[in-house]
Amino acid sequence: MKCSRTGARYGLLAAVCFALLCFATVPSFAATKIQHLVTPGGIEAWFVQDATVPLVAMEYAFAGGAAQDPRDKPGVGHMVASLLDEGAGDLPSKTFRERLDRHAIELSFTIERDELRGSLRMLKEHSGEAFGLLQLALTSPRFDADDIERIGSQILSHLRRNSTNPNALAGRNFVKLAFGDHPYGHPSHGTIESIPTIKADDLRNYVRRVLAKDRLKIAVVGDIEPAVLAKMLDQTFGGLPAKGDLTPVPDIMAAKPPQSAFVPLDVPQTVVMFGGPGIKRHDPDFMAAYIDNHILGGGSLSSRLYREVREKRGLAYSISESLLWMDHSGLFVGTTGTRADRAGESINAVKKEIQRFAENGPTPKDLDDAKSYLKGSQMLELDTSSKLATGLLQYQTDNLPIDYIEKRNSLVDAVTLDQARAVAKRLWGQGLLTVIVGRSLQAAAQPAAAQPGAVYPAPQPAAH
Secondary structure, X not given: OEOOXXXXXXXXXXXXXXXXXXXXXXXXXXXXXXXXXXXXXXXXXXEEEOOOOOEEEEEEEEEOHHHHOOOOOOOHHHHXXXXXXXXXXXXXXXXXXXXXXXXXXXXXXXXXXXXXXXEEEEEHHHHHHHHHHHHHHHHOEOOOHHHHHHHHHHHHHHHHHHOXXXXXXXXXXXXXXXHOOOHHHOOOOOOOOOHHHOOHHHHHHHHHHHOOOOOEEEEEEXXXXXXXXXXXXXXXXOOOOOOOOOOOOOOOOOOOOOEEEEEEOOOOEEEEEEEEEOOOOOOXXXXXXXXXXXXXXXXXXXXXXXXXXXXXXXXXXEEEEEEEEOOOOEEEEEEEEEEHHHHHHHXXXXXXXXXXXXXXXXXHHHHXXXXXXXXXXXXXXXXXXXXXXXXXXXXXXOOOOOOHHHHHHHHHHOOOHHHHHHHHHHHHOOOOEEEEEEOOHHHHOOOHHHOOOOOOOOOOOOOO
């Protein structure tokens, strides 16, 4: 899923390397030309050359992601992403990791619904070593039995913790409510039941089908000559299969609201996740929806939902909402946490404010303020080499033009009040999909200490 980005698996990176690479400011990106680099071997990349600091940041993505997991084995893609940097070629895991650490090379992989993504960051002087280790990881992953067991145990431990984590439960049940048995509705990190069944052959088969050149996207920012980069890209990615063997994923519209689900969990604070069918990235109304979402619940302290739920009523510490767009669907999703005995009041406040926004849309001032904020914040989102590489990769996976950064603010300005109001009605006027995780209304009326370990039956949902 693409979101404000919106989240997911994503551990802390090596502290010193992270600080050097992610927080080294690279000025004047707005005026920097983005090159469309094509290597002698036909590998394509978007490239910004910058010698301000001797660093190179590369982001890359292979189409496929968790949507390519076998139906009976969710979590295969996540296991692959977790194991690709755990040994390759003739280098077992310990040796491979020591080679990375010796030169402060940051190599990582993550799984998303539609892509398996990778990140490589290094000092300029260690670029040859870094690209060489990445080439081994992509073309000769070991998937040794002891590494599979160790990483599988770590994933299982995380899944067990999440089985009592209200936010994780809300997220898992929300995508299930929205997408049912579609691949987007499956748990992308696997289940307690599926992870132990995943074997080395499953991982190798996934690599064979997904890690290919035909739908590979690459973005590079940093202190490296184009000819040198082209040679390294050919050496790194040139040995991959020309074409992948992806299982087709059908388009799907999220479930029609209103529908709700309740997950009983004996915790003092109730978590509420709400949302509904969203919008795809290339819909003509996307930018209007993006602006509307910022006004309604987009993370700032001036959003409608924040003012209504947090400031006016004091029902929650925070509340936010995001647009999530995927290759085959779209959602808007919001989340908040509230005291168990005020959960009903909080949900009603959210529903009423969203209904009010759907009926009336933004005011002229709302629209002007949102445009000003979104235009001004763009450069802050792209002010380091790592951020810019991530942004350029996102634009590629969204199939946007290479000059999108230059055009983006004019697209924001072009949204009219009538368009914004029509989109508000279209997206937020259908009601909500709602997942509630917490104590039942009857239990919430009593002190939590009076019911140790209690599990309460779910009330009848509004609709399914």
